[in-house]
Amino acid sequence: MAAAADTTVDPADLRFGRIGFAVLTALATVTTIGAFTTLDFGTPARPAPGFWIGCVSVATLMLVVVALVNPRIAVDGVSRITRADAAAVALAVPLLALTPSLLTLLGLTVTTALVCLYWFLVITRTRPLFSVIGAGAITAGIVIIFIELLHVPFPLGTLTGIR
Amino acid sequence: MDVLQNLLDGLQLALGAENLLFVLLGVSVGMMVGVLPGLGPAPTVALLLPITFGLEPSTAVILLAGVYYGAMYGGTITSVLLRIPGEAASVVSTIDGHEMAKQGQAGRALGLAAIGSFVGGLIATCCLVLFAPALADFALNFGSPEYAVLAFLGLILVAYTSAGTMAKSLVAVGIGLLLASIGQDPMTGSSRWAFGVPELMSGIDVVAVIMGLFGLSEILVNIVDNRRGESTIRQVGRVLPTGRDLRDNAGAIGRGSIIGTGLGLVPGGGGVLASLVSYGTERKVSRRPERFGHGAPEAVSGPETANNAASISTFIPLLTLGFPPNGVLAVIFGALLIQGVTPGPALISDHPDIFWGVVGSMVVGNLILLIMNIPLLPVFVRIARIPPAVMATLTVAILIVGAYSINGNTFDVGVMVAAGLAGYLLRRIGVPPAPIVLAFILGPIFETNFRRSLVLSDGGFDIFVSSPTAIVLLVAAIAVLVSTALPMVRQRRQALEAED
Numbered sequence: 001m002a003a004a005a006d007t008t009v010d011p012a013d014l015r016f017g018r019i020g021f022a023v024l025t026a027l028a029t030v031t032t033i034g035a036f037t038t039l040d041f042g043t044p045a046r047p048a049p050g051f052w053i054g055c056v057s058v059a060t061l062m063l064v065v066v067a068l069v070n071p072r073i074a075v076d077g078v079s080r081i082t083r084a085d086a087a088a089v090a091l092a093v094p095l096l097a098l099t100p101s102l103l104t105l106l107g108l109t110v111t112t113a114l115v116c117l118y119w120f121l122v123i124t125r126t127r128p129l130f131s132v133i134g135a136g137a138i139t140a141g142i143v144i145i146f147i148e149l150l151h152v153p154f155p156l157g158t159l160t161g162i163r
Numbered sequence: 164m165d166v167l168q169n170l171l172d173g174l175q176l177a178l179g180a181e182n183l184l185f186v187l188l189g190v191s192v193g194m195m196v197g198v199l200p201g202l203g204p205a206p207t208v209a210l211l212l213p214i215t216f217g218l219e220p221s222t223a224v225i226l227l228a229g230v231y232y233g234a235m236y237g238g239t240i241t242s243v244l245l246r247i248p249g250e251a252a253s254v255v256s257t258i259d260g261h262e263m264a265k266q267g268q269a270g271r272a273l274g275l276a277a278i279g280s281f282v283g284g285l286i287a288t289c290c291l292v293l294f295a296p297a298l299a300d301f302a303l304n305f306g307s308p309e310y311a312v313l314a315f316l317g318l319i320l321v322a323y324t325s326a327g328t329m330a331k332s333l334v335a336v337g338i339g340l341l342l343a344s345i346g347q348d349p350m351t352g353s354s355r356w357a358f359g360v361p362e363l364m365s366g367i368d369v370v371a372v373i374m375g376l377f378g379l380s381e382i383l384v385n386i387v388d389n390r391r392g393e394s395t396i397r398q399v400g401r402v403l404p405t406g407r408d409l410r411d412n413a414g415a416i417g418r419g420s421i422i423g424t425g426l427g428l429v430p431g432g433g434g435v436l437a438s439l440v441s442y443g444t445e446r447k448v449s450r451r452p453e454r455f456g457h458g459a460p461e462a463v464s465g466p467e468t469a470n471n472a473a474s475i476s477t478f479i480p481l482l483t484l485g486f487p488p489n490g491v492l493a494v495i496f497g498a499l500l501i502q503g504v505t506p507g508p509a510l511i512s513d514h515p516d517i518f519w520g521v522v523g524s525m526v527v528g529n530l531i532l533l534i535m536n537i538p539l540l541p542v543f544v545r546i547a548r549i550p551p552a553v554m555a556t557l558t559v560a561i562l563i564v565g566a567y568s569i570n571g572n573t574f575d576v577g578v579m580v581a582a583g584l585a586g587y588l589l590r591r592i593g594v595p596p597a598p599i600v601l602a603f604i605l606g607p608i609f610e611t612n613f614r615r616s617l618v619l620s621d622g623g624f625d626i627f628v629s630s631p632t633a634i635v636l637l638v639a640a641i642a643v644l645v646s647t648a649l650p651m652v653r654q655r656r657q658a659l660e661a662e663d
Contacts (some may be wrong), residue, residue, distance in 0.1 A: 020592030024334070029288040031341060045622030047614045049348040049355050053341065060337025061185060067330050077593025079384075088386040089587070096379075096580045099563055100573035108564065115563060116556050124390050124552035134553055137562050152568045 009075050016081075017074040021067050028061040091122055107145070107157025114137040169515065170292055173523030176221065176516060185218070185226040186528045193233020194535070197253075198241055203500055204234040208494045212501075220502040221520035227495045228521055229528050232284060232474045235434060236532050241275045242267055245558065247378045252434030252602065253471035254597050255442045255462070257377065262458035267462055272463045274404045279416040279468035284529035286420040287427065287475035295479045307615040308626045314609035316640040317436050321601045329647045332493070332598045335589070339602025340609070342367060349611045362574040363625050369603055370569045372577040376596040379583025382555050384590055389555040403537065408460065415445050415465035422465075423472025428479055432442040434470035435604060439471035463570045475525055478508050482518055493640045 024100025035057045067073045081089075095118050102111040102149055116138045120131035145151045154163045176182060192211070196204055208227050215223035238253035243260035256276065263272040307312070318340075324333035345356045346366025357363040382389070404412070419441045426437040445465040446455045455462050481492045499506050504514055511518045514552050549557075566579035586596045620626035 006549060017592050020588070024592075024594075027335075034356075043622060044617050044624075047350075047617055049351055052610045052614060053344050053355065056337055056340045056344070057527055060334060060341065063330055063334045063337060067334060070330070071326050071556075075593075076331060077595075079593075081591055082387070084387045086260070091382065092386065093584065096583070100576045101578065103567060103573050103576060108567070109553045111558050112564065116560050119556040119559055120552065123386065126552050133221050134556060138557050142560055142564055146564050146568065150568075152564075153569065153571055155571075158294055 009071055009142045013078045013080060014071055017076075017078040018023050018108045020078075021064060021074055024064045025055060025061070025068055028057065028064045031056040057156050088123060092119075095119075103157075104155070105157055107160050107163050108154040109139060109143055109162055110157060112142050166292055166551060169519045172520065173519030173521075174526060175270050175523070176293045177225065177523035177527045178518040181529065182202075182222055182225055182520065182524060185222050186229050186530060189226040189229020189231035189534070190236075190528050190532050193230040193235075194237040194532070196230065197234035197237020197239070204231050206490050207272030208491050212494065212498055217499050217503065220499060220504050220514065223498050223502060224495060224517060224521050225524040225528075227491075227498055228478065231491045231495075232471060232525070232528060233532060235467075235471045235474045236277065236280050236469075239280075239463075240273060243272045243276070243293065243463070244553065247558065248373065248383050251373055251600065252438050252473070254344075254373075254435070254600065255438045257468040257597075258442075258456055259459050259462035260454070263460065263463065266458050268460075270338060270623050271404060271460065274537065275408060275412055275460055275464040276467035277533060278404060278409070279412065280471035281529050282432070283420040283423050283468035283470075283472035284417050284475050284525065284532075287424040287472035288522060288525045288529070290424045290476060290526070291479055295483050301540040306630070307612040307619060307633065308629055309633045309636065310612035312627055312640070314605050314612065314634040316636050317439070317605050317644050318598075318602055319489060319640045320439055320608065321598045321605075323443055323457060323643050325595050327595055331594050335596070335598035336595050336602040338594075339437075339599040340606045342372065342599070343603045344610065348522045349607055350614055362572065367396075367578055367603075368569050368575050371566050371575040371580045371601070373600050374562050374566055375579040375582025375584075376560060376586035376600055379579060380586030380590055380596060382558055382562075383583060383587040385551070385555070389551040391475075394649065408454055412461055412464040413442075414448075415461035418444055418448075419465040420467030420472045423469030423478045426469070427473030427476030434473040434477075435601060437469035437473035438466035439601065441465040471529075478521065482510055482521070492521065532587040 023132060032054070035050055035053040040048035041050045041054050042048030044051075095115060099111065099115060102114065106114070113135050116135035117131055120126040120134050121128065126134065142162075147154060156163055179255060194202065197323050208230050211227060211230065215226060218226070235252060237247060239260065242253040242256035246257045246261040248254045248257055256272075260272045260276070263269065270643045288504050317360075318336050322336050345364070347362055347364065348355050354364055421560070422441045422444060423434070423437040427434070442455075442462055442465065443630055445459075445461045446452045449455065449459070449461065451459075477492055481496060496506055499517075503530060504510070504517060562574055562579060562583075566576045567573065568576045586599075589599075590596060616626045617624075620629075628637060
């Protein structure tokens with residue numbers, strides 16, 4: 001069974017999984033070192049704020065290393081990122097990263113409309129007319145539900161002066 | 164006889180015009196809240212708090228309780244149709260529920276969940292009536308060691324029930340525990356890993372993390388597929404389950420009712436833990452466990468029954484001990500205090516109208532939800548026919564607005580986006596997001612009780628086997644770990660023998 005499973009491991013998947021777990025190992029190492037150097041560990045009888053984090057980070061680091069070195073674990077559930085996926089996600093990341101600032105500057109209504117329009121046109125490559133109609137409809141629905149019905153207190157956009 | 168008479172009085176109270184109106188309002192708002200990812204039951208109950216100031220205490224609790232268990236029903240809908248849990252307790256249904264939706268059985272999944280939720284709610288209400296004092300006494304005996312071991316068992320079960328290898332699920336648990344430790348230290352109050360960011364001083368909001376890890380990462384994973392103009396879910400199937408469906412799922416619903424009612428009493432666990440344990444149990448007792456993860460109906464009916472039953476039984480510690488087991492119940496606790504009513508052992512005798520009125524409203528409310536659910540399900544399942552491009556854009560917009568609505572700040576939107584990107588990358592290397600979220604929720608309970616136990620025992624780890632309850636829970640956790648490790652050891656031995 002195990003031998004059969006090993007023969008089905010795709011080398012590209014294994015490489016991808018190992019790169020991912022190498023990054024996680026680096027992060028877990030930094031976290032563990034950070035926990036032991038920046039926080040007070042205390043003793044089991046008097047555990048300080050770093051005690052819990054230290055224990056959990058060490059356990060996590062050990063598990064990540066196990067996943068890194070064991071090919072069957074490293075490859076399990078791996079789904080490689082294709083060029084098309086990477087390109088689409090790369091287009092989405094700047095918009096998503098800017099969204100918190102846009103909400104403050106433009107308010108909910110304009111930000112929602114812009115995000116929807118961008119997502120329709122650039123990410124899902126929808127036709128322009130449908131994108132405009134879709135973005136307008138979604139924005140109207142959001143405004144009606146969240147602002148008009150639920151009265152969620154969204155702030156006024158500092159540039160637009162509207163919610 | 165007294166119990167029956169009290170129950171009849173409670174039903175009469177709940178069926179009064181004003182209370183009936185507020186039951187209807189509560190469950191309707193709850194359903195809507197459950198369907199909309201982000202705006203969970205806790206913030207909604209908090210938003211509704213000012214409305215209750217002018218109401219009778221029993222009516223106020225009836226309204227707020229309705230929102231809570233109504234959200235449990237509603238949360239399933241987006242879990243099944245969009246793979247976005249409306250609230251944390253519906254996380255488990257994203258697995259098999261969504262698989263059923265992809266196979267054209269969205270209606271069947273939602274129908275079974277609705278009927279299971281109704282039965283679970285009813286059974287939990289009966290338990291509330293019959294066993295509240297005894298069950299509350301049992302939960303009262305839990306000390307820090309028992310809570311710590313229980314949280315440990317919960318996390319092991321989280322890893323055990325997740326997709327993929329146990330090691331990767333445990334990595335996810337570790338990530339969740341570490342994220343939960345950001346902010347204030349629960350014992351000393353000192354700041355941990357806030358890096359001078361004021362918003363991080365009070366920790367990361369779990370709802371923003373949930374929305375990012377589940378909602379946004381799902382959108383990113385399917386970012387290219389979502390360019391299609393047509394939905395892959397062409398058929399939603401029949402909504403009403405057949406007699407055979409009900410027979411096949413009766414065991415899961417029955418077990419889910421018992422698990423949910425029992426675990427609803429456990430502080431912090433509630434619906435989330437109940438649905439997870441139910442999923443694990445159903446997979447364990449199933450004759451064909453390989454179907455789990457690929458659209459097994461009992462993997463939806465059992466956990467959904469359990470989370471609704473748990474949402475009802477969480478009222479037992481509140482109404483009999485004055486101990487709110489989760490955030491929503493804490494807000495309801497506050498609502499009662501504002502009304503001049505102190506929840507505690509004397510509540511049943513001093514304010515029978517509140518206790519029995521709430522019990523009666525739960526029977527009525529669950530019936531209303533079932534009646535509303537079945538005819539409205541075709542409306543909800545139509546969501547599945549919306550083209551992926553529209554659904555993806557709508558989901559992104561709702562996630563942004565929902566994340567902002569949590570605390571009214573853009574920091575939570577940033578947390579949601581960061582969690583979404585991290586969740587996307589983790590899912591690509593096979594680390595499931597569900598254990599991260601559930602460890603995030605259980606983390607503070609585990610840490611507080613673990614450290615408190617060590618202080619109590621002067622650093623001795625034997626405190627975790629100092630009571631029969633703790634021993635039973637610890638043995639259960641070890642049994643789960645051993646049951647996972649044994650097949651791997653056996654396979655390794657067979658491989659070595661084959662090599663020889």
